[in-house]
Amino acid sequence: MKRSLPARKKATGKNAVPAALFEHVFKSMGGGLLILNGKGECLLANDVALVLLGKKRSNLINQPLSKFIPSTQNVSFQSIKRGRVQTLNGSHGQTVFLHATRLAGGYYLVSLAHQGGPSTSSKLWSFGKSTMALPEFFPLPGVEDEPNYRTLFQHSPYGTAVVQDERLVVANPMFCKLLGYRASDEVLGKEIRRFLDEGSRMFFTVLEQRAFRGETIPSRFETRMLRENGTSIDVEMTISMTAHHDVPALILSVNDITDRKELERRLTDSEGLLRNVVNSMVDALVITDLQGKVLDVNDEFERFTGYSRREAFGTEIPYPWVPEEDLRSYIGWLDKLRENNLLRDFDITWLRKNGDRIAVSLNTTLLRNSAGDPVLMVNIARDITERQISRTELSRQLQRLQVLYDLSRALTETFDTEEIARITYKQIEKVIPVDAFFIDLYDERKNIIHPIFIVDVVNGERREFDVRSSVMELDDTMATASVIRGRKPLLELRPEIPSQIRYTPFGNETQATASLMYVPMFSKDRTIGVLSAQSYTVDQYSQDHLTLLQSIANVVGIAIEKANLYQETILKSQEIEARNKELDDFTYVVSHDLKEPLISVEGYAKMLRHEYLQLLDESGREYLQSVVDSCAHMKRLIDELLQLSRVTKLAEKKVPLQLSTVLRDVLEELRFSIRERRISVVVHHPLPEVPAVDTHIKIVFRNLLSNAIKFSRTANPTIEVGAEVQAEGTRVFIRDNGIGIEPEYFDKIFMIFQRLHKRDEFEGSGAGLTIVKKIVEAHGGRIWVDSKPGEGSTFYFIIPNA
Numbered sequence: 001m002k003r004s005l006p007a008r009k010k011a012t013g014k015n016a017v018p019a020a021l022f023e024h025v026f027k028s029m030g031g032g033l034l035i036l037n038g039k040g041e042c043l044l045a046n047d048v049a050l051v052l053l054g055k056k057r058s059n060l061i062n063q064p065l066s067k068f069i070p071s072t073q074n075v076s077f078q079s080i081k082r083g084r085v086q087t088l089n090g091s092h093g094q095t096v097f098l099h100a101t102r103l104a105g106g107y108y109l110v111s112l113a114h115q116g117g118p119s120t121s122s123k124l125w126s127f128g129k130s131t132m133a134l135p136e137f138f139p140l141p142g143v144e145d146e147p148n149y150r151t152l153f154q155h156s157p158y159g160t161a162v163v164q165d166e167r168l169v170v171a172n173p174m175f176c177k178l179l180g181y182r183a184s185d186e187v188l189g190k191e192i193r194r195f196l197d198e199g200s201r202m203f204f205t206v207l208e209q210r211a212f213r214g215e216t217i218p219s220r221f222e223t224r225m226l227r228e229n230g231t232s233i234d235v236e237m238t239i240s241m242t243a244h245h246d247v248p249a250l251i252l253s254v255n256d257i258t259d260r261k262e263l264e265r266r267l268t269d270s271e272g273l274l275r276n277v278v279n280s281m282v283d284a285l286v287i288t289d290l291q292g293k294v295l296d297v298n299d300e301f302e303r304f305t306g307y308s309r310r311e312a313f314g315t316e317i318p319y320p321w322v323p324e325e326d327l328r329s330y331i332g333w334l335d336k337l338r339e340n341n342l343l344r345d346f347d348i349t350w351l352r353k354n355g356d357r358i359a360v361s362l363n364t365t366l367l368r369n370s371a372g373d374p375v376l377m378v379n380i381a382r383d384i385t386e387r388q389i390s391r392t393e394l395s396r397q398l399q400r401l402q403v404l405y406d407l408s409r410a411l412t413e414t415f416d417t418e419e420i421a422r423i424t425y426k427q428i429e430k431v432i433p434v435d436a437f438f439i440d441l442y443d444e445r446k447n448i449i450h451p452i453f454i455v456d457v458v459n460g461e462r463r464e465f466d467v468r469s470s471v472m473e474l475d476d477t478m479a480t481a482s483v484i485r486g487r488k489p490l491l492e493l494r495p496e497i498p499s500q501i502r503y504t505p506f507g508n509e510t511q512a513t514a515s516l517m518y519v520p521m522f523s524k525d526r527t528i529g530v531l532s533a534q535s536y537t538v539d540q541y542s543q544d545h546l547t548l549l550q551s552i553a554n555v556v557g558i559a560i561e562k563a564n565l566y567q568e569t570i571l572k573s574q575e576i577e578a579r580n581k582e583l584d585d586f587t588y589v590v591s592h593d594l595k596e597p598l599i600s601v602e603g604y605a606k607m608l609r610h611e612y613l614q615l616l617d618e619s620g621r622e623y624l625q626s627v628v629d630s631c632a633h634m635k636r637l638i639d640e641l642l643q644l645s646r647v648t649k650l651a652e653k654k655v656p657l658q659l660s661t662v663l664r665d666v667l668e669e670l671r672f673s674i675r676e677r678r679i680s681v682v683v684h685h686p687l688p689e690v691p692a693v694d695t696h697i698k699i700v701f702r703n704l705l706s707n708a709i710k711f712s713r714t715a716n717p718t719i720e721v722g723a724e725v726q727a728e729g730t731r732v733f734i735r736d737n738g739i740g741i742e743p744e745y746f747d748k749i750f751m752i753f754q755r756l757h758k759r760d761e762f763e764g765s766g767a768g769l770t771i772v773k774k775i776v777e778a779h780g781g782r783i784w785v786d787s788k789p790g791e792g793s794t795f796y797f798i799i800p801n802a
Contacts, residue, residue, distance in 0.1 A: 026044070031113055032113065033046045033109065034060075034110040034112070036065065036100075040080075042060045042063055049112050052112050053096075081100065081102075096113070097112070111156075158255050159171075159256075160253050161251075162250070164244050164247060167191055168188050168191075180227040192252075193205070197223070197232045208250065211239060223235060225254070233258045237254050237255075238253040281300055281380075283300060285380055286378075289376060289377070290374055293314060294313055296309075297312045304381065304383065323351055323357075334377070337377065338366065338374070344363050346363075347359065359385045364379050365380075400551075403431050404551060404552065407427045418453060420559050421556075424439070425437050432549065436534040437454070437455045439521075439556070441560070442528060448473055451472075457536070479532075490518040491541060491543065492518075493538070515541045516532065517534065517549050519532075522554065531549065531556060598635055602628065608624055654693055655691065659688060659690060662697050663701060663721060670702070677712055679709060679718065679719055680716070680719070681721070684721065687723050690801075697799075699772070711738035711739050712738045725801070731797075735792065736792045736794075739792075749785070781797055781799045782797065783798075784796055784797075
């Protein structure tokens, strides 16, 4: 049954408008409208309200508000009666605002409007600068001959007017207020075009004409109107046909959307700014939904991949820019995203549209809405091709440095040139592809080369060849000769493998190499040889390989020169040792052979002195005594030479010796000399144990103590003996307060038969310290002196602990 407001006495007057006209307006308004009675029961509802609430008219009429608005929406009739704005979730998920105005007779007009503009079902038209849309929300104007409608008209939150013959004939207070007028008298009777922005007048005229011709027009659109002060405002307007005093007219409903348009402009500017920011990113941006469907990309993505925004939009997994082999790992990456919200640094390969591959580092973020539900995935991809190249190059350089380090370390452990070459080949294999390899040493004086190591592939098997006896004259036609003469590396890349070559150092005589590198090896300013790496593959090497091989050759050259010097040192040592042995043998033989005739001479001289002394005059007796003394001196020299040779020949085994015991025995031998000179001997106990030959150590102590006794010419002669264990060995010192030694003679005193004093001042042959030095050095130690003339001397010697 059709519902209407309770019957009222009809209003009369010259401006009375039929109630049917305003009831028509109520139903056709673009905004949602409800009329409730004092109990909150719905009496009337227009079509827009039914759409916004998602209800049928039969479910609203005569039903209280609480019946058709769920309690979960927190909307109550009491709140509405107090004039508060309420919100609820509409049928399409949008937010709907409710506001009530009290009408005469205890009725309430409830207006419903949704947030966000036109619904998704609305159609849009554009015409010039104006935008038209289907009606959404506008209030119903009042009716002059019906109090309820008049109240509705007067209190409507929307501007409402009736246009007839292009002039305003009815206008509510809100319409006047929107345009800056105080009363309707200021606008009634005036052309509607006067209140329209110049750019909107023609558009409005077209709509007006079409409406009166009965053609379909959009009942809602956006346009601009002029205020009383000349400023313009953005409005949303609805138009519907009616009859005013039985004459066709237009009903206008106007809503000020200036603030909304400003927000839209700001939003548009913000979106433009955001788009500029996104497009200015140096990284590619891909925004997708949760299923991976592409919603947007930035300019860098287009440059990055070659796919335009149009081509990328709507693309689903599998993407054409993700290689098939990486697709599984990419999907696994996205699965992890749901747990972590943010994933960083996923290195993957992308395909450009032209087929090129690029290395990409991917960072993906899962965006969530205010409720915490995931809604979008944002992928940021950075081109890391250069970084990958740098990383690869760094890894390669580190590997090369490691090879050079390992090579240097390994070469310090051997002095065998063949082993040096073998170690070098094994290290080169790690960084350079090698089929054949050789090292030739060069003898500049003889102009020959001597191969020390050769490796080649024969019948598919890599073999090492014995080249120990191979010697070859340097031929200027050889690449080796060119490198030696020019002192520069050589890289030869043959476009074809020659069928025959004049010289090959390898064992494969049936096939020549295609890629060859030769580098010289230096020692100071000399070229000592050539190192070569070769391959049977065409274009196998580059200048970079040649530089690396030269670096390796520099290390190898030093190692080979060290090995040669070591071998030369060994040979020289052996030669010196042989000569020393010959000298020791000669000294022993000569001393032994001289001793017998000397004994005879001495014996005959003593017989002459004993039996014929009376027959000789004073000069004869003096001559005879000189012969005897010379023989005794010569005998001592021969004895010391024999002792020196015996020290060299003795090969007694070292045994642990208590130095205190050795010192005690020697002091006992020298007891009478010490007592005669009244010398005080101070021994700093304890004296340690040393590994030594007993007879040799006693000779050392005997000679050093005898010298200390001999050169003690002070009033209170003192000799000190002590020892301490050090890292190098046991250091022993013997200190006296005798006459001392000038510093320039510190080395001379250890040379055989070198004396600093005349024989009549201090007896001795000058061989004692030489014997001491030889014994100490034979034990692996060393001896030295520290002395000041007039203050005494301290002799130090070290006997190693092992």
